[in-house]
Amino acid sequence: MFHKEKSIQIKNSASALYNNLSVLRIAPRRLTYFTVVHANVVNMVSASWDGLNYSHRQLQSKEPNVATSTSLIMQAAFCVLPSRELLVVTSQKGIQMYESDGSIMVYWHALDTPETPTAQAVFARGIAAVSENYVCVGVSSGAILVFDIPSKGSNITLSEVLEEHKESITDIAAECSGSQECVANLVTVDDGGSLCVWKSGEEFQLLNKIAGLDISCSSVKLWKGTVVAGYGSGQIRIYEAVTGILQSEINAHARWIYSLDIAPFSGLLLSAAEDSFVRVWHLSVTPETNSVEVAHLHNECVTDTQICGAKFCDGDGYAFAVTGYDLSEIIRYTQT
Amino acid sequence: MSSRTLPLLFINLGGEMLYILDQRLRAQNIPADKAKKVMNDIITTMFNKKFLEELFKPQELYSKKALRTVFDRLAHASIMRLNQASMDKLYDLMTMAFKYQVLLCPRPKDILLVSFNHMDAIKDFVKDTPSILSQVDETYQQLIEMYTPLCNGEFQLIRQTLLIFFQDMHIRVSIFLKDKVQNSNGRFGLPTSGPVPHGTQVPGLIRIFSCTGEEKTRLQFNNGGNYTSAIREGSFEIFGDRVTKLGTNMYSVSRPVETHMSGTSKSSTQHTKVNTAPNPLAKEELNMLARLMGGLEVQKAGSSDTAFRVNLFATDEEEEEALITRPDELSYGIINIQATKVNKNTLLLLSCMAII
Numbered sequence: 001m002f003h004k005e006k007s008i009q010i011k012n013s014a015s016a017l018y019n020n021l022s023v024l025r026i027a028p029r030r031l032t033y034f035t036v037v038h039a040n041v042v043n044m045v046s047a048s049w050d051g052l053n054y055s056h057r058q059l060q061s062k063e064p065n066v067a068t069s070t071s072l073i074m075q076a077a078f079c080v081l082p083s084r085e086l087l088v089v090t091s092q093k094g095i096q097m098y099e100s101d102g103s104i105m106v107y108w109h110a111l112d113t114p115e116t117p118t119a120q121a122v123f124a125r126g127i128a129a130v131s132e133n134y135v136c137v138g139v140s141s142g143a144i145l146v147f148d149i150p151s152k153g154s155n156i157t158l159s160e161v162l163e164e165h166k167e168s169i170t171d172i173a174a175e176c177s178g179s180q181e182c183v184a185n186l187v188t189v190d191d192g193g194s195l196c197v198w199k200s201g202e203e204f205q206l207l208n209k210i211a212g213l214d215i216s217c218s219s220v221k222l223w224k225g226t227v228v229a230g231y232g233s234g235q236i237r238i239y240e241a242v243t244g245i246l247q248s249e250i251n252a253h254a255r256w257i258y259s260l261d262i263a264p265f266s267g268l269l270l271s272a273a274e275d276s277f278v279r280v281w282h283l284s285v286t287p288e289t290n291s292v293e294v295a296h297l298h299n300e301c302v303t304d305t306q307i308c309g310a311k312f313c314d315g316d317g318y319a320f321a322v323t324g325y326d327l328s329e330i331i332r333y334t335q336t
Numbered sequence: 337m338s339s340r341t342l343p344l345l346f347i348n349l350g351g352e353m354l355y356i357l358d359q360r361l362r363a364q365n366i367p368a369d370k371a372k373k374v375m376n377d378i379i380t381t382m383f384n385k386k387f388l389e390e391l392f393k394p395q396e397l398y399s400k401k402a403l404r405t406v407f408d409r410l411a412h413a414s415i416m417r418l419n420q421a422s423m424d425k426l427y428d429l430m431t432m433a434f435k436y437q438v439l440l441c442p443r444p445k446d447i448l449l450v451s452f453n454h455m456d457a458i459k460d461f462v463k464d465t466p467s468i469l470s471q472v473d474e475t476y477q478q479l480i481e482m483y484t485p486l487c488n489g490e491f492q493l494i495r496q497t498l499l500i501f502f503q504d505m506h507i508r509v510s511i512f513l514k515d516k517v518q519n520s521n522g523r524f525g526l527p528t529s530g531p532v533p534h535g536t537q538v539p540g541l542i543r544i545f546s547c548t549g550e551e552k553t554r555l556q557f558n559n560g561g562n563y564t565s566a567i568r569e570g571s572f573e574i575f576g577d578r579v580t581k582l583g584t585n586m587y588s589v590s591r592p593v594e595t596h597m598s599g600t601s602k603s604s605t606q607h608t609k610v611n612t613a614p615n616p617l618a619k620e621e622l623n624m625l626a627r628l629m630g631g632l633e634v635q636k637a638g639s640s641d642t643a644f645r646v647n648l649f650a651t652d653e654e655e656e657e658a659l660i661t662r663p664d665e666l667s668y669g670i671i672n673i674q675a676t677k678v679n680k681n682t683l684l685l686l687s688c689m690a691i692i
Binding site: 039118168170252 | 338340394395396439443444487488489492493495496499500503504506519524525526528532533536537538539540541542543555557558559560561563
């Protein structure tokens, strides 16, 4: 179903972090951007579709002042809003937002880091673009920071702080950015496996909270009103967002799941874990009957590699890319 | 990242160091009383109360240089001497062994079981010396207190922090190559067979539920591996069967400890480029800790007839050769303590401890 293509070499190896690959397709320029985090650096590659041109850029985590220790980056992700695209980088010290090509930093938000380290680590993790003009970022305390993004320029402001989670945020996902109306358009998950479903707006509204079973949820996606969540136990669970009803449970992987992705036009689902496997599934959702169908389509084993990032390169799921701990390449697969 | 990583890093690396030194002391036929003295001295220093108190405080991991210097001091806490090449090799073996154990832990929480395996072995080394034994017992308590309440997500953060520390290290270890757990390119083999971790189901089942919660459909899929059900969980108490073999002593007199320097993968060079400016915070902590360890009541290597040298290589010539041919990118660059700046806070701390 899929075959391996030529890999893209990156300047550093990928670190073992959840959701450690972000992809942005720039159709008008026939380019795709990839970002992979290595310790305190974001490696950016811009790849032309004809496979002939690759350009690299590295972004460092921002240090508030010289005397403090290096800030490790937890995640880097592209945020696509109707008016603009940003690259958001979250670290132990705060949140950096860049223009999508990484050329200019347009915003910096510092986290409240204590003078001397506390037992509870401080960092930001979990990034998603929501609706027309918001970017949501999670924090280790469980808070969700909601940033209001103007259509251009750097006048970004912190609009709201959502305090519902008690454990560190692991991932955030949104759908229906644009004109489409959705009841629920944001889901946030944490280290205890709790899921919160929200509706965005001037004031974000909590629609549902699904209690965790003390199993960390490391990756989540929202599609057609359905939450797809990947857990440390290797299970994928599918819930109806608004009601919280469990629709499907898949014993998907033998180790901790690190990344999930959905190709919105085809319903293909990608899951990747520490067990070296990337699996492709087909998901179909019938909202009228509240039913879901899941079929397993394909396995890829990346030998001797703990996978930390896997993303589709396009909305149909024609191609996907994978990163692994200690690997200095982005492995690509396309449909046969 | 996690501020609770350092104690686990230190105890596990220390444990590996003791396994290797124990093997070398026996392989070199060092008299039993001298060998025992070395092991006891090192363990006493490792488990010094004040030192462990500092270690268990929430803090970021030390830089590689800083940690290496701490282990240099630890290895020389007794009458045993190691040349630069042997110390380099010892540290390579320690770090690759623990990297292997961290990578292969089925669940992040199992790192604690690995730590207990090391602790159990250390306890066995000093079982005849009650004073040191009680220090070790106390450390078990501290580990249990600090780590057993953590959720698995927090353990994963600790694991991720350790993996960043070990990133791009692919030194080939003879014993790993022979056992086929490491490939010739220095990477560890990750099997897609065997028991799944405790709390995980064997992959292969898709269940679909109706809105009333009843199971509507069951589908099977091929998981591409050869997995079996989880086995019993190891014990997180002071005593007990840890179940996992990770962290137990893999050396014996007949299995020599070797590393291969040639053909080390390119990624180690890439890694050193990323190291940004020296970490001033780590240097301050290093100052304090190194002085803490240096200020302890340990037999100094003054008397030349008790001091002896241990070689991690088969011959003196090999040891010399190893020092000359060691690739630059793998040098640890020990921090010269005298040359580092000591800031106001460190000065205050050191004067309180009456060390300066």
